[in-house]
Amino acid sequence: MNRYMKAALAALSYADIDIKKNYKLIRKIETAAKKPRLKLMYQMWDHKIEGCGHEIPVxxxxxxxxxxxxPVLLFFHGGGWVTGNxxxxxxxxxxxxRHTRHTVAAxxxxxxxxxxxxxxxxxCYRAARELFTQPGLLGVTAGEITIIGDSAGGNLAAAVSLMARDRGEFQPRRQILIYPATASDHxxxxxxxxxxxxxxGYLLTAKRVQDYMDLYIRTDSDRRDPYFAPLAARxxxxxxxxxxxxxQYDPLRDEGEAYGRRLTASGNRVEMYRMPDALHGFFSLPPRFIQVRKSYAMIQHFLGGGSV
Known part of the structure; x- marks a missing residue:
């Protein structure tokens, strides 16, 4: 990354908004900025899953x-468990x-x-349980469903896989974790x-990650819960x-890779790739960015049974 880009990033990162005081405003800004304004050129519909006393939109x-x-990608979005929808x-x-030729259920x-x-x-778990135990809902088998998430969504995907194993109600065959949060101390x-x-200096700061976790956490003991921080799993x-x-330039980089190494050491099949010259959140950029196109290619290869 050249020095001009670093200087621009430092300027953008300097005004770090207090997420704890302004999370509602940030939600509105992000939704307004990212919500599609034109008619989307794809087939889309909304579905509701029954939770415990509430409906879960998918x-x-x-x-x-x-x-x-x-085949289906069950997608959990990022946003620090606080923003995003x-x-x-x-x-x-x-x-x-469009790029993976999969149905995406968000x-x-x-x-x-x-x-x-x-x-x-x-x-997220209840949505996964419905799709995996009633795969006919989308006309696929359980083996054709892959869990995927970015950032906090990657954390949720990893936690759903752990919970599924522990509860024995279903078992995902594949998961894709994009710059996941896996640790509790930042x-x-x-x-x-x-x-x-x-x-x-790289947009997402370590302080922002800590603030997100402080808003997400219920009690301090949650930091030792593997469903909160998957790296805590024994x-x-x-x-x-x-x-x-x-x-490459993500504060969460090393904990995501540490999780991959631990999965490998526990006998699981794991593929890892560190995207060069990339910041946290790059997956949400348009496909014209090379890092995004490369991610799609790796995901397609992985879904096809190959290795990156």
């Missing part, structure tokens, strides 16, 4: 207007469906701090060098085949 995106049974991620899901899980851990996770005491190397056996994509 938006379905097809690769084209042919309503046939494509299926409107702000519609463009991402549209492009993901879960609009409940957000913190109004709904703290594990509320959002349980919404302070200067973190064991991961990327927190110190990339924790300031047992990572019997997990899905996993693709992990991290970003």
């Amino acid at each position: 938006r379905i995106f097809l690769p084209d207007k042919e309503r046939v049974a494509y 299926i409107d702000s991620y519609s463009k991402v899901c549209q492009e993901l469906a 879960v609009d899980y409940r957000l913190a701090p109004e709904h703290r851990f594990p509320a959002g996770l349980m919404d 302070s200067a005491a973190s064991p991961f060098a990327s927190i110190r190397e990339n924790g300031t 047992d990572l056996s019997r997990q899905p085949d996993t693709l992990i994509i991290t970003a």
